[in-house]
Amino acid sequence: MRRKASKIKNTIIQYAKNNSKEYILVVLIFIIGVFIGVMFINNCTEEQETTIVTYITEFIEKFKSIETIDKGNLTITSIKNTIILTVIIWLAGTTVIGLPVVLGLILFRGFCLGYTISAITFTIGVGKSITFCLLALFLQNILFIPALLTIGVSSIKLYKAIINDRRKENIKIEIIRHTIISLIMLGVLILSCFIENEISTSLLKIGIKYMKF
Numbered sequence: 001m002r003r004k005a006s007k008i009k010n011t012i013i014q015y016a017k018n019n020s021k022e023y024i025l026v027v028l029i030f031i032i033g034v035f036i037g038v039m040f041i042n043n044c045t046e047e048q049e050t051t052i053v054t055y056i057t058e059f060i061e062k063f064k065s066i067e068t069i070d071k072g073n074l075t076i077t078s079i080k081n082t083i084i085l086t087v088i089i090w091l092a093g094t095t096v097i098g099l100p101v102v103l104g105l106i107l108f109r110g111f112c113l114g115y116t117i118s119a120i121t122f123t124i125g126v127g128k129s130i131t132f133c134l135l136a137l138f139l140q141n142i143l144f145i146p147a148l149l150t151i152g153v154s155s156i157k158l159y160k161a162i163i164n165d166r167r168k169e170n171i172k173i174e175i176i177r178h179t180i181i182s183l184i185m186l187g188v189l190i191l192s193c194f195i196e197n198e199i200s201t202s203l204l205k206i207g208i209k210y211m212k213f
Helices: 001-016 020-042 046-065 070-091 099-124 124-163 168-210
Strands: none
Touching: 001 020, 001 168, 020 099, 020 124, 020 168, 046 099, 046 168, 070 099, 070 124, 124 168
8 A cells, every 4th residue: 555655646746747847837827816816805896895795794604503514415516516627628628729728717716716715814804714714725625726737737738749749649649648637636626525515614614613703
């Protein structure tokens, strides 16, 4: 088991080293998305601010009052959305014109994360928001973000192969490789869905009881 774990770890490290430029690109795009999300909240109108505060406050109050959460349905919905996202990225990654779609989705996911964290911070303050975000967002995103970025990197690699190498056989190999990586990362993304709905939800419900809102 240790040898297998070590081999997997070395393979991941080597893959990251071999594709460092691509990883830097997708990480930068993701960070830009986060920054845009934060700036969007910081530049909201008073009406938008009121809407955000009302939504977050109502969510917390509703979350506090619910005795039992239907985690099964939440998990199924998350998995469906994750599969759709992965399929779109995979399909876009297999075409030359689809690369902007892949990068756009990575930017959008960064925006969503930045927007969410900033909205929570704006509503409940820095101190409570740190605890709230750690409980609600941290665990699943440890897996979700790297997996999403890895599919993005794989898409860029396939794009380069199609542009630089016109041989059909090599392109087929790259498509197969892209498909395998996407499937592996889909497994990681699905695992993040389980963590989000089975673990993070429970932790947040416990945490909210001790955070005085």
